[in-house]
Amino acid sequence: MTSNKTGMITVLSNRNFLALWLGQLLSRIGDNFAIVAALVLINELAAAAGLATVVIATAMTLPQLFAVFSGVLVDRFSRKAVMIVTDLLRAGIVLLPLFVNRSGDLYILYLTAFLLMGVGAMFVPARNATIPNIVPEEHLLTANALIQATELASLIAGAALATLVISLTSTSTAFLIDSTSFIISALLLWAVHFPAVKPSTVPSLAKSELMAASEFRKFWEAFVDGVRYIASNKHLLQLMAITTVATLGLSATVLLAAAYFKELTGLSAEYLGLLQATEGVGMALGAVLISLYASWARSRRIVSVTMIVLGGAILVFALAPVYWLVLIGALIIGLTVVSARTTLAAMTQALVPDSQRGRVESAMIAVISLGTMGALAMAGILGDVVGPKAVFIFAGLIVLGAGIASIFSLRDVEQVLLNGINVQHPPQLE
DSSP: OOOSOOOHHHHHTSHHHHHHHHHHHHHHHHHHHHHHHHHHHHHHHOSOHHHHHHHHHHHHHGGGGGHHHHHHHHHHSOHHHHHHHHHHHHHHHTTGGGGOOSGGGHHHHHHHHHHHHHHHHHHHHHHHHHHHHHSOGGGHHHHHHHHHTHHHHIIIIIHHHHHHHHHHSOHHHHHHHHHHHHHHHHHHHHTSOOOOOOOOSSOOOOGGGTTSHHHHHHHHHHHHHHHHHHHHOHHHHHHHHHHHHHHHHHHIIIIIHHHSHHHHHSOOGGGHHHHHHHHHHHHHHHHHHHHHHTTTSOHHHHHHHHHHHHHHHHHHHHHOSSHHHHHHHHHHHHHHHHHHHHHHHHHHHHHSOHHHHHHHHHHHHHHHHHHHHHHHHHHHHHHHHTOHHHHHHHHHHHHHHHHHHHHHHTHHHHHHHHTTOOTTSOOOOO
């Protein structure tokens, strides 16, 4: 996974990848219009903001636990079609909060979050499984950095513009913008060609007979085949575990900090947008740095260093006595999360054969969602009991420990990749 030409300009010159990335950039900006609008509605209508945050976090993560089943479909059907259909579905679903006008209507907001994330659980595995098909292996790290960098747009452009738009108009405008962004993403995907999925050794699923008993049996066999592959691949299990911990670093400072922002910083909610924008700047820096050191830095070194720094940044975020130090912590969190997640994603894609990639990506989403949901639910409850600062300190120590452990646990994974065992010749693991 090394090359002298791994820069962003080189990767973006790939027309197929450019369309995929632009669609993600726009839809993620739209997503965070909806997120800011949802937080505004919760703060205005909910009697207990902390509890409401836990509820919506659960609604956002619970449907992703079933994403592992979507991987079978992603591996059998056109990934392009899956992405287009899910974009159009989400364009309609995100309009449901237009009917939220009082506290008794908040269930609509929770239902919307549940449906959006449930449909998105189909899109993300299809997108991630497609990336290795449209970019060469030496560009995987930079391509994934660009995909991860779409988060920066949602935090910088999304948070800042959404605050301005909502203050000038209403939350309804934010949801309409998000719906439009999904439609534009679908159009961009429609205009390009994505290579067909390579033949798989698992049974074929006929669309017209999917509900028949025999086809359901084939579906189940394909699902079990994917589970067995993941369970037998110790290297993949290590990557999934560390990816989950890295994700918690970002989740904590987005959802949990939003609920307890005033208690943590002593500042009014208006400063939350600045915090999110600062984290987005860090993500931008992380994406740029990935493209610079992708050609020489070893994957294990990147993951270990960034995870250790991420844990330290979360501690700074929690213990900083002044707001500018909180912003520095947020900046470093954004930078390290993108670097760690990007590297882990590229390692996973290079390790897994194309015929299994959809199921592996969907399983990754399910595992991450389970860990995130449990952590955020517990953090929301403990935040009211022991205080949010203690929760952040605990999260920082966990991420720090995972970074130290990755120095040793990822050694074999890195060696497998350095030996040239790639998606075409997956490792035979005991």
